[in-house]
Amino acid sequence: MRISIDGDLCIGAGQCALTSPDFFTQDDDGFGTVLPGQDRGGGGPLVREAARACPVRAISVEE
Template sequence: MRIAIDTDVCIGAGQCALLAPDVFTQDDDGFGTVLPGREDGGAGTLVREAARACPVRAVTLGAPAGP
């Protein structure tokens, strides 16, 4: 499952990093980011909950990137 954060939409609420700290963090400006190497991680329960909890729907889950 491809995991991404739309940086143009993110407001830095931090729900993603709070709910799934193994996948998300916040950058120096406080905006959400996917940890390196986790972009094509599995969409476990916490990742799906983090996507649902984002108040501006900046977290997206989609098909894995193709070769």
């Protein structure tokens, strides 16, 4: 599974970090980022839920 956040779309709502804190965090400017080493992690239901919760659909989860 590959997880990424489109930095051009992200508005810093923080839903990803709230929904799946094991995979996402926010940078110093408040924008979502995938935690180091998790971009090819196992994912799971919370990662998919975080992608659905993103108000601008900036998160991609690919099998």
